[in-house]
Amino acid sequence: MAQINPSILSADFARLAQEAEAVRGSDWLHVDVMDNHFVPNLTLGVPIVESLARATDTPLDCHLMIEDPDRWAPQYVEAGAGSVTFHVEAAAAPVRLAREIRAMGARASMALKPATPIEPYEDLLPELDMLLIMTVEPGFGGQAFLDIMLPKIRRARQLIAKHGLELWLQVDGGVSASTIERCAEAGADVFVAGSAVYGAEDPAEAVAKLRTLAEG
Ligand code: DX5
Numbered sequence: 001m002a003q004i005n006p007s008i009l010s011a012d013f014a015r016l017a018q019e020a021e022a023v024r025g026s027d028w029l030h031v032d033v034m035d036n037h038f039v040p041n042l043t044l045g046v047p048i049v050e051s052l053a054r055a056t057d058t059p060l061d062c063h064l065m066i067e068d069p070d071r072w073a074p075q076y077v078e079a080g081a082g083s084v085t086f087h088v089e090a091a092a093a094p095v096r097l098a099r100e101i102r103a104m105g106a107r108a109s110m111a112l113k114p115a116t117p118i119e120p121y122e123d124l125l126p127e128l129d130m131l132l133i134m135t136v137e138p139g140f141g142g143q144a145f146l147d148i149m150l151p152k153i154r155r156a157r158q159l160i161a162k163h164g165l166e167l168w169l170q171v172d173g174g175v176s177a178s179t180i181e182r183c184a185e186a187g188a189d190v191f192v193a194g195s196a197v198y199g200a201e202d203p204a205e206a207v208a209k210l211r212t213l214a215e216g
């Protein structure tokens, strides 16, 4: 079944608990952590994740767009994240980090920026619970979906099948009613949507509509 993870990057940061409530019934809430170094934007950190985890029953899918995830990712598990995604471009020891996240009881996930190929990381896939293929350059919501990422999604799905793995394949960036079907057809099964959900009149209805489209 397709999972839709609303990204609170497009929500009102002064009303996060209500914004989480507005998409009640979503599988996960996607939380974009940016440090102004790995990406040219700054969002939120451990204290806000901790508060949000207390304020909502929806599990948190934390996407760390930060330098030195080896050092910081475990703190997000402690803060209450159910899934922690680090960028492979920033990780010094991705296998060790994925194992640490899992050992602490969260799902371990690894993200690839648009220019990062998947092939060099094939052997890492068994260490992961989810792989995130970025479909925009990380840093900002509301950007246009990069169609040229579709072959990479397909390739990722093939590699997951080749190794007989269960891991989820997430796409993030520009996912909307007009792009989600292409992502699903290419093999994605977890869809992050920020502006397409929080920019809609009724965010919960937008989630339901995206799910229907993804499930074809
Ligand atoms: C971008 C973030 C995304 C962002 C997506 O760097 O990782 O999660 O919120 O926003 P939309 O869905 O508007 O492209």
Ligand code: ZN
Residues within 6 Å of the ligand: 007, 030, 031, 032, 063, 172, 192
């Ligand atoms: Zn994200």
